[in-house]
Amino acid sequence: MQASVVAALVRKDLQIFFTDRRAVVLTLAIPIAIASFFGFVFAGQGNRSEAAKVRMAFVDQDGSAISQAIVAGTTADTAVEVTQPPLEEARTQVQAGRLPLVVVIPKGFGDAAGRAFFSGAVRPELQLLTDPSRAAEVAMVKGLLTGHVMEAVSQQVFSGAQGRTLVEEGLRNLDANGLPPAQRELLRRVLTSAQDLYQAQAAAPTTGARPALGVPFAMKEDVIAGNATVKYNGYAHAFAGMGIQFALFAAIDLAAGILLERERGIWKRLRSAPLSRATLLVARGISGTLITLLTLVVSFAFAAVVFKVPISNPAGFLVVIVASAMMASSFGLLVAAVGHTPAATRRVAMFVVLVMVMLGGAWVPSFLFPAWLQNVTQVVPVRWAVDGLDAMTWRGLSLSDVMLPVGLILACSVACCAAALWRFRWEEA
Amino acid sequence: MLAVRSLRKTYGKGAVAVDGVSFSVEPGQMVGLLGPNGAGKSTTVAIIAGLVTADSGQVTIAGEPLRGDTDPKKRLIGLVPQDLALYDELPAAANLRLFGALYGLSGTELHEAVGSALVLVGLADRAGDLVKTYSGGMKRRLNLAAGLLHDPHILLLDEPTVGVDPQSRNAIFENLEHLKARGKALLYATHYMEEAERMADRIVVMDHGRVLADDTLAGLRAQAGGNGGTSLESLFLSLTGRSLRD
Numbered sequence: 001m002q003a004s005v006v007a008a009l010v011r012k013d014l015q016i017f018f019t020d021r022r023a024v025v026l027t028l029a030i031p032i033a034i035a036s037f038f039g040f041v042f043a044g045q046g047n048r049s050e051a052a053k054v055r056m057a058f059v060d061q062d063g064s065a066i067s068q069a070i071v072a073g074t075t076a077d078t079a080v081e082v083t084q085p086p087l088e089e090a091r092t093q094v095q096a097g098r099l100p101l102v103v104v105i106p107k108g109f110g111d112a113a114g115r116a117f118f119s120g121a122v123r124p125e126l127q128l129l130t131d132p133s134r135a136a137e138v139a140m141v142k143g144l145l146t147g148h149v150m151e152a153v154s155q156q157v158f159s160g161a162q163g164r165t166l167v168e169e170g171l172r173n174l175d176a177n178g179l180p181p182a183q184r185e186l187l188r189r190v191l192t193s194a195q196d197l198y199q200a201q202a203a204a205p206t207t208g209a210r211p212a213l214g215v216p217f218a219m220k221e222d223v224i225a226g227n228a229t230v231k232y233n234g235y236a237h238a239f240a241g242m243g244i245q246f247a248l249f250a251a252i253d254l255a256a257g258i259l260l261e262r263e264r265g266i267w268k269r270l271r272s273a274p275l276s277r278a279t280l281l282v283a284r285g286i287s288g289t290l291i292t293l294l295t296l297v298v299s300f301a302f303a304a305v306v307f308k309v310p311i312s313n314p315a316g317f318l319v320v321i322v323a324s325a326m327m328a329s330s331f332g333l334l335v336a337a338v339g340h341t342p343a344a345t346r347r348v349a350m351f352v353v354l355v356m357v358m359l360g361g362a363w364v365p366s367f368l369f370p371a372w373l374q375n376v377t378q379v380v381p382v383r384w385a386v387d388g389l390d391a392m393t394w395r396g397l398s399l400s401d402v403m404l405p406v407g408l409i410l411a412c413s414v415a416c417c418a419a420a421l422w423r424f425r426w427e428e429a
Numbered sequence: 430m431l432a433v434r435s436l437r438k439t440y441g442k443g444a445v446a447v448d449g450v451s452f453s454v455e456p457g458q459m460v461g462l463l464g465p466n467g468a469g470k471s472t473t474v475a476i477i478a479g480l481v482t483a484d485s486g487q488v489t490i491a492g493e494p495l496r497g498d499t500d501p502k503k504r505l506i507g508l509v510p511q512d513l514a515l516y517d518e519l520p521a522a523a524n525l526r527l528f529g530a531l532y533g534l535s536g537t538e539l540h541e542a543v544g545s546a547l548v549l550v551g552l553a554d555r556a557g558d559l560v561k562t563y564s565g566g567m568k569r570r571l572n573l574a575a576g577l578l579h580d581p582h583i584l585l586l587d588e589p590t591v592g593v594d595p596q597s598r599n600a601i602f603e604n605l606e607h608l609k610a611r612g613k614a615l616l617y618a619t620h621y622m623e624e625a626e627r628m629a630d631r632i633v634v635m636d637h638g639r640v641l642a643d644d645t646l647a648g649l650r651a652q653a654g655g656n657g658g659t660s661l662e663s664l665f666l667s668l669t670g671r672s673l674r675d
Contacts, residue, residue, distance in 0.1 A: 003531075269575065275499065
């Protein structure tokens with residue numbers, strides 16, 4: 001293989017790439033714009049700045065002390081934003097997608113919940129009007145609601161006016177509740193003790209905490225992502241994902257360029273020269289690698305300067321982006337080898353890239369996928385590249401930690417090159 | 430200089446493109462390769478240029494067979510394909526520098542070769558312009574320049590004047606006359622009778638992948654029993670028939 005010939009072919013590809021200045025600017029600017037948007041969306045959670053609240057509504061048809069306590073407790077929760085529209089308006093908002101769910105507290109809920117608390121009577125139902133497309137938000141609110149309902153009911157039962165009435169009622173109906181005698185006596189003692197508690201509270205009112213059943217613990221969160229000097233930065237993952245995606249898009253351009261050369265007859269001229277097939281493909285691979293590398297470098301330089309994305313291990317970062325660029329470039333060669341016309345090949349390759357990027361977790365966190373699909377993502381090269389870039393940025397890991405993903409990426413590149421060499425249509429009639 | 434012996438090439442499910450083709454081209458000689466569309470001219474040229482592998486038969490350059498993609502004897506061949514095989518996005522000089530580099534030219538040698546080729550085809554004053562700004566005729570001339578940049582001994586021309594105006598066509602003919610005078614061996618595939626009549630020393634007529642005739646124009650006329658006024662087109666039609674081709 002002649003180095004001077006390879007250099008001439010690479011120089012030609014780079015010259016052609018830089019000839020269209022507008023295309024160059026767009027090639028470099030679009031991944032930055034999209035990654036910035038994704039970073040902005042996800043960085044809020046990571047940086048503990050304003051995380052979006054889940055919007056929900058209550059329709060309190062009960063108006064009891066318990067129902068009011070449920071609404072008040074939920075409203076005070078920082079994870080949700082609560083409104084109280086009329087029922088029909090609330091239903092319309094869910095239908096229109098403006099609310100994920102509405103909680104309807106039916107008339108009599110407070111009394112029924114109090115009775116169920118002591119006697120095992122039929123449990124009253126909270127009615128949830130939900131948007132089927134927003135299951136995650138609904139599940140989150142259900143969890144919150146369970147805690148707030150328990151707290152409100154127990155607090156009222158042990159210290160509120162509604163609770164006193166319910167306890168008296170419970171004592172009156174105790175003999176008819178069907179419990180075995182021994183258990184009935186124990187429950188009588190509980191209810192009598194509750195009455196004693198009410199009397200003690202009435203005799204010496206206090207402004208402190210009142211007894212209630214609620215969540216019996218608090219949570220303290222220690223973030224262990226990154227090392228002592230590197231903190232999580234939500235933009236880092238967004239730029240990794242978008243960087244790899246656009247590196248693969250650049251590879252599609254590389255493939256389309258090769259097919260266009262064939263269509264225009266230029267490949268005949270190249271093939272008529274005394275050059276090996278490997279020389280022609282290697283030159284293309286090198287220019288493709290340089291162009292995709294440029295995409296990644298410019299994206300991350302922007303991310304580092306503007307969004308303070310940490311490059312915690314510069315040497316490791318360089319290894320990962322060079323390997324990723326080689327993978328993208330060799331993927332382009334393979335696409336050119338199996339493609340026919342530039343237009344059709346571009347469409348098919350775009351579909352393949354988007355699927356790979358999606359499975360690689362660049363758009364949606366892979367934990368949202370079904371278990372079997374999560375296993376599938378383990379063999380998607382995009383996943384290795386994104387994981388490698390995460391490791392060398394906000395995770396603050398060492399070079400040895402990315403040797404496996406880098407090895408897999410390079411193995412994938414070699415496989416793509418070999419397949420391209422094998423499948424390439426060399427004959428030019 | 431160039432000898433083709435019993436070439437055969439089939440495609441797909443046995444469609445025969447070239448079937449037992451043999452001819453030769455000597456230094457300072459132009460051989461016109463004539464045939465209707467689908468006759469096998471382009472496939473024959475592609476086999477000689479090393480773009481297509483023949484099923485059987487042999488191509489020899491100066492008595493030696495061509496062996497593989499990297500055979501140094503490929504430097505003796507220059508190809509002017511039917512397509513405008515140029516990078517529109519680059520200036521003419523950059524195109525030629527690249528194509529020269531593919532044949533091992535570099536430095537002053539490459540610089541001089543590019544300059545000479547551009548002067549020969551009358552494009553020296555437009556050397557720095559992007560090819561996409563060129564007219565069709567200028568592109569055809571540049572296409573020719575790219576093929577002879579490395580000073581090959583054999584020039585393969587596959588319909589090099591398609592779609593050009595009379596002035597550019599005439600300029601190309603003058604270039605080819607000049608090359609012939611310098612001792613180059615030219616194989617000129619075309620279906621323009623007047624071009625072959627004007628330029629070719631010998632004419633090979635092909636159809637359905639076979640060589641139907643291989644002689645001088647005078648020899649072809651004699652074979653057909655015509656007089657000196659019989660046109661090449663009449664001879665061609667008598668050999669290949671009048672049925673329409675794809």
